[in-house]
Amino acid sequence: MADLATAPTRRFGFALPKLPPAIALALVWVIAMIVIAVFADGIAPHGFTALDLKHRLAAPGEPTHLLGTDELGRDVLSRLVASIRISLLIAFGATLISALIGTTLGFLAAHFRGLVEQVVLMLADFQASMPFLIMALSVLAFFGNSLPLLIGLMGLYGWERYARIARGLAISAGSQGYAGAVRQLGASPSRIYGRHILPNIASTLIVSMTLVFPEVILMESGLSFLGLGVQPPMTSLGNMVGYGRDYLTRAPWIMLSPSATIVLTTLAVSILGDWLRDRLDPTLR
Amino acid sequence: MARWFALRALRGALTVALVVTFAFVVLRMSADPALVILGPEAPPEVIAAFRKSWGLDEPIFVQYLDYVAAIFRGELGRSMRDGRPAIELVAERIPATLALTLPALALKIGIGIPAGVWASLHRGTLVDRAVMSLAVAGFTVPSFVLGLVLVLVFSVKLGWLPSGGQDTWTHAILPIVTMGVGGAAVLARFTRSAMLEVLGQPYMRTASAKGLPWARAIRDHALPNAAIPTVTIVGFMVGTLIAGAVVVESVFSWPGVGRLLVVAVSNRDLAVVQCILLLVAATMVASNFVVDLLYGLLDPRLATGARGAGH
Numbered sequence: 001m002a003d004l005a006t007a008p009t010r011r012f013g014f015a016l017p018k019l020p021p022a023i024a025l026a027l028v029w030v031i032a033m034i035v036i037a038v039f040a041d042g043i044a045p046h047g048f049t050a051l052d053l054k055h056r057l058a059a060p061g062e063p064t065h066l067l068g069t070d071e072l073g074r075d076v077l078s079r080l081v082a083s084i085r086i087s088l089l090i091a092f093g094a095t096l097i098s099a100l101i102g103t104t105l106g107f108l109a110a111h112f113r114g115l116v117e118q119v120v121l122m123l124a125d126f127q128a129s130m131p132f133l134i135m136a137l138s139v140l141a142f143f144g145n146s147l148p149l150l151i152g153l154m155g156l157y158g159w160e161r162y163a164r165i166a167r168g169l170a171i172s173a174g175s176q177g178y179a180g181a182v183r184q185l186g187a188s189p190s191r192i193y194g195r196h197i198l199p200n201i202a203s204t205l206i207v208s209m210t211l212v213f214p215e216v217i218l219m220e221s222g223l224s225f226l227g228l229g230v231q232p233p234m235t236s237l238g239n240m241v242g243y244g245r246d247y248l249t250r251a252p253w254i255m256l257s258p259s260a261t262i263v264l265t266t267l268a269v270s271i272l273g274d275w276l277r278d279r280l281d282p283t284l285r
Numbered sequence: 286m287a288r289w290f291a292l293r294a295l296r297g298a299l300t301v302a303l304v305v306t307f308a309f310v311v312l313r314m315s316a317d318p319a320l321v322i323l324g325p326e327a328p329p330e331v332i333a334a335f336r337k338s339w340g341l342d343e344p345i346f347v348q349y350l351d352y353v354a355a356i357f358r359g360e361l362g363r364s365m366r367d368g369r370p371a372i373e374l375v376a377e378r379i380p381a382t383l384a385l386t387l388p389a390l391a392l393k394i395g396i397g398i399p400a401g402v403w404a405s406l407h408r409g410t411l412v413d414r415a416v417m418s419l420a421v422a423g424f425t426v427p428s429f430v431l432g433l434v435l436v437l438v439f440s441v442k443l444g445w446l447p448s449g450g451q452d453t454w455t456h457a458i459l460p461i462v463t464m465g466v467g468g469a470a471v472l473a474r475f476t477r478s479a480m481l482e483v484l485g486q487p488y489m490r491t492a493s494a495k496g497l498p499w500a501r502a503i504r505d506h507a508l509p510n511a512a513i514p515t516v517t518i519v520g521f522m523v524g525t526l527i528a529g530a531v532v533v534e535s536v537f538s539w540p541g542v543g544r545l546l547v548v549a550v551s552n553r554d555l556a557v558v559q560c561i562l563l564l565v566a567a568t569m570v571a572s573n574f575v576v577d578l579l580y581g582l583l584d585p586r587l588a589t590g591a592r593g594a595g596h
Contacts, residue, residue, distance in 0.1 A: 138559070271421075
């Protein structure tokens with residue numbers, strides 16, 4: 001608390017050199033993951049579906065297959081890189097969709113109040129009270145599976161949290177001078193909410209996104225582990241663990257490296273999220 | 286008080302209605318319900334009779350009412366795989382699931398709550414930090430990773446415990462531990478922050494100022510007040526007793542409801558999926574209702590409306 005009060009500025013440019021070691025490590029890990037995801041094709045030493053039947057189930061350490069190979073001789077490192085790309089793509093896409101849906105519904109509730117607000121709050125209660133995994137599995141059972149559907153489905157995860165936050169903040173912002181002023185000037189509701197209220201509550205929403213993001217990674221990897229998420233030949237972190245399970249005794253390295261990646265990534269994002277929350281928005285605690 | 290109960294009951298009924306509607310909408314959007322419920326190999330005359338008896342030629346609103354009525358009669362369709370009523374298939378799996386989730390729940394409560402309380406009373410000590418680090422780890426390690434690592438250590442390397450199946454009680458140990466650890470971590474974290482919140486309240490200072498022994502102040506003032514947020518989390522855990530084991534049952538090939546759900550989803554056995562969905566909704570609503578009743582006991586202000594309409 002004391003360091004927060006004495007901190008001269010919240011600008012990250014100045015705060016960076018003084019980061020606590022855990023935060024710095026987490027930041028480095030997340031940046032590394034993003035770099036790997038973006039430059040996956042350049043980083044992977046082999047194609048992630050390329051077979052090397054002579055080197056099936058090779059243990060880690062070989063110069064050509066640093067993390068070993070799986071039951072078809074596919075390079076675990078290359079598959080890991082491709083999996084990081086897909087898993088992060090889904091998590092980013094889903095988090096953005098969920099934030100968009102939630103914030104929009106929250107603003108609608110704040111703007112119209114009355115029946116609209118009650119319906120949004122009821123849907124939010126409903127979403128929060130049902131286990132998401134069960135709902136997601138039901139939808140997948142009814143509609144089959146594809147990557148866009150999976151991203152859209154995961155995009156429903158956590159929307160109710162943004163909706164509640166956006167509604168609450170928009171209601172209190174609406175009664176403040178600046179919103180009243182632009183309204184008097186004749187600005188349309190979409191302009192008031194999009195250009196004036198949204199930037200003012202963005203930090204809280206961004207903190208919420210960093211808290212939902214790791215949960216999305218866990219949910220997607222859980223679904224993929226069950227064989228109901230990302231489908232082969234595409235691969236994701238949970239997917240690798242799921243298929244590696246069959247070779248747990250003979251080749252545990254197939255599932256260990258994606259497992260470690262899932263754990264470290266969710267841990268790093270959670271640590272960053274907690275830290276951001278403490279710095280930017282103590283009210284969320 | 287009566288009004289408060291009525292409102293809670295209404296909210297529960299509304300949730301069930303939403304789930305039923307959700308099931309109806311996705312069922313109608315995805316396929317021909319006659320084929321879905323009866324299976325693709327049903328003879329044409331059976332399908333025709335089904336269409337007539339379910340009123341599939343009626344307007345969609347009438348269909349919806351018929352669908353709701355059928356659910357109330359317990360007609361949830363037949364499994365596509367062996368033609369047995371879906372509700373029977375699901376019901377016979379429930380004991381196996383409870384055999385895992387009930388001991389796991391006991392483990393979560395038995396470890397999570399004392400650890401959280403202890404950490405809050407010894408804030409900043411090494412033990413507090415250890416409990417919280419474990420709690421964060423328990424949250425970030427997905428259950429399938431923890432389960433597989435436990436199998437790798439205790440079944441593959443050490444050979445102490447079986448890795449899957451349901452033959453003896455030793456088969457249940459690893460799945461129960463896998464489920465319990467994560468939940469205990471979540472519960473410890475929540476209990477700790479609830480306790481810290483309460484310990485900072487003015488009435489705690491008043492209690493010690495008037496000479497109440499600290500242990501009694503904790504027991505009589507802090508614990509009951511910190512119990513409210515904790516009960517919410519426990520309530521959610523109770524609500525997922527039936528379906529909270531989807532991933533863990535799959536890891537350990539445990540023949541419970543969760544495993545049935547995964548198999549039903551990959552076979553697109555819609556009647557079974559729908560039945561499990563409704564069962565989960567019903568358990569969630571029931572446990573939410575009980576949690577609300579407990580709130581009323583723990584904090585009489587909520588039930589008498591002294592805090593507004595309950596929220």
